Amino acid sequence: MSILIVGAGATGGYLADRLTAGGRNVTVLVRERTQQRLAVHGLQIRDRGTTRNVPVRSVTRDDLRDVFDVVIVAVRSDTIETAIADFTPAVGADTMIVPVGNGVAHVTALRTAFGDHRVVGAAVEMATSVAADGVVDVTQPGVRFTIGALDGSVGIGSLVAELDVEGIDVTVVDDALTAVWRKFLFISSTAVLTCLARGTIADIAADDNGAGLADQVVDETEEVVAATSGLPSDATALRARLRDRSWDWAPSMYRDLVAGRRAEVEVLREMAGYARLHSIRTPLLDAAVVAIAVSNRRVSNRRVSSRPQR
Ligand SMILES: NC(=O)C1=CN([C@@H]2O[C@H](COP(=O)(O)OP(=O)(O)OC[C@H]3O[C@@H](n4cnc5c(N)ncnc54)[C@H](OP(=O)(O)O)[C@@H]3O)[C@@H](O)[C@H]2O)C=CC1
Numbered sequence: 498m499s500i501l502i503v504g505a506g507a508t509g510g511y512l513a514d515r516l517t518a519g520g521r522n523v524t525v526l527v528r529e530r531t532q533q534r535l536a537v538h539g540l541q542i543r544d545r546g547t548t549r550n551v552p553v554r555s556v557t558r559d560d561l562r563d564v565f566d567v568v569i570v571a572v573r574s575d576t577i578e579t580a581i582a583d584f585t586p587a588v589g590a591d592t593m594i595v596p597v598g599n600g601v602a603h604v605t606a607l608r609t610a611f612g613d614h615r616v617v618g619a620a621v622e623m624a625t626s627v628a629a630d631g632v633v634d635v636t637q638p639g640v641r642f643t644i645g646a647l648d649g650s651v652g653i654g655s656l657v658a659e660l661d662v663e664g665i666d667v668t669v670v671d672d673a674l675t676a677v678w679r680k681f682l683f684i685s686s687t688a689v690l691t692c693l694a695r696g697t698i699a700d701i702a703a704d705d706n707g708a709g710l711a712d713q714v715v716d717e718t719e720e721v722v723a724a725t726s727g728l729p730s731d732a733t734a735l736r737a738r739l740r741d742r743s744w745d746w747a748p749s750m751y752r753d754l755v756a757g758r759r760a761e762v763e764v765l766r767e768m769a770g771y772a773r774l775h776s777i778r779t780p781l782l783d784a785a786v787v788a789i790a791v792s793n794r795r796v797s798n799r800r801v802s803s804r805p806q807r
């Protein structure tokens with residue numbers, strides 16, 4: 498099967514690495530600047546202290562002609578519409594589209610553009626970031642896909658076989674949208690908590706007020722998710738995990754924030770938008786959105802001021 502990965506950043510780059518290592522037929526859709534970097538270095542993956550350079554086939558939107566069997570969409574939510582326009586030529590009658598992103602809005606955008614028979618519901622877990630030197634840093638090796646057809650006509654079996662390589666674990670579920678909402682609850686709660694308190698789950702759990710803060714954050718996100726998705730509340734396991742003093746972990750938004758990179762605040766803005774829709778008060782979520790947006794503006798201003806003057 499032919500696989501197109503849209504975006505070769507933290508998630509797309511690592512997935513391309515794992516699938517290429519597993520002998521799959523992988524192409525990445527990238528912009529020109531990234532294509533030039535890939536031509537010189539290949540994908541650069543730093544994993545457990547060593548960096549590997551992985552040659553990978555790449556295309557830009559201008560030379561995308563072929564239809565692919567699988568399209569994995571690995572872009573941030575604020576770029577989903579441009580990405581859809583760019584990869585549309587790669588989508589044929591039987592193409593399976595697999596979204597990697599966080600939130601639910603991007604899944605809706607893909608379903609609207611391509612139909613439920615082409616889009617696979619997917620909750621994807623991994624821990625990778627793009628460092629300042631452009632290398633994909635693997636914080637924790639391995640990828641976990643929880644996938645399911647949104648419409649019975651998608652042939653999930655062949656996709657599962659294709660994703661079955663070392664380092665990728667796949668679970669098929671009947672109701673993939675539930676998994677997507679559960680992951681949205683998880684990422685929102687952990688991002689709000691770690692970005693506000695500026696520490697990992699272990700750091701926060703070790704503080705006398707940490708568990709109380711974690712509970713308040715989960716109260717907010719759980720209420721919004723229940724009101725928006727219609728799913729029953731189910732955050733008991735999450736509350737327990739957020740009390741784990743040995744879990745020295747934080748989500749990608751926190752890793753980006755503390756490293757001075759742009760963090761994907763749009764995922765939290767999406768959650769805050771649902772809160773407003775249902776008139777739910779979410780002071781902690783709102784505070785995290787402001788804190789991350791302020792940091793993002795600093796990152797953009799720094800970029801502008803470091804550009805050479807004409
Ligand atoms: N990082 C992680 O550990 C995890 C992240 N996620 C989610 O996955 C999604 C992607 O995140 P992540 O990979 O970290 O983000 P990154 O910013 O690291 O990577 C996104 C990449 O997409 C590229 N891109 C965007 N639009 C296009 C386009 N039209 N054509 C080609 N390339 C494009 C960007 O290229 P350019 O630089 O040229 O703009 C960038 O390299 C997010 O929603 C995130 O929340 C999910 C699980 C774990």
Ligand SMILES: CC(C)(CO)C(=O)C(=O)O
Nearest residue numbers: 621622623684748749750
């Ligand atoms: C769900 C989680 C936390 C890990 O895959 C994630 O998506 C992220 O860190 O962005």
